[in-house]
Amino acid sequence: MDIFRECTGRNQPPAEPQKEIVEVIGRRGGKTRAAATTASWLAVFVDWWAITPRECWAPKEKPHLRSAARRGLRLEKSRRRDPNAIDYGGYMLVDEYRNLVIAGASRHQYDCTLADTEKLLENPSVKAEFSERGRR
Numbered sequence: 299m300d301i302f303r304e305c306t307g308r309n310q311p312p313a314e315p316q317k318e319i320v321e322v323i324g325r326r327g328g329k330t331r332a333a334a335t336t337a338s339w340l341a342v343f344v345d346w347w348a349i350t351p352r353e354c355w356a357p358k359e360k361p362h363l364r365s366a367a368r369r370g371l372r373l374e375k376s377r378r379r380d381p382n383a384i385d386y387g388g389y390m391l392v393d394e395y396r397n398l399v400i401a402g403a404s405r406h407q408y409d410c411t412l413a414d415t416e417k418l419l420e421n422p423s424v425k426a427e428f429s430e431r432g433r434r
Contacts, residue, residue, distance in 0.1 A: 365419045370393065376408035391424075
């Protein structure tokens with residue numbers, strides 16, 4: 299903490315991680331090394347799986363996400379940003395253990411609506427199939 303105080307002049311570190319960093323580095327100043335060090339630190343110390351999925355889900359989608367996770371399924375949302383794309387705003391249910399699409403790929407990928415996934419998740423028989431093979 300002494301080093302932090304000496305370098306920043308602050309007594310407490312920020313409460314939230316920074317969203318952006320600006321480095322002023324001159325010619326032959328080690329930009330590649332600085333970027334590699336930053337990328338390595340982020341890869342090792344940041345749990346991206348804990349951050350990313352929760353940030354992109356709307357409140358109406360979160361109950362479906364949790365319901366799918368309790369059954370060993372993964373609810374995936376199309377990443378398309380173009381409203382004219384065929385899979386824009388669609389969803390898929392994927393078996394986490396077999397990496398097999400349960401619903402949402404009958405005509406094309408992500409062809410389920412949120413109401414379709416809700417109806418499927420109400421059925422108790424829709425769940426992941428756990429393999430006993432390889433267990434002791």
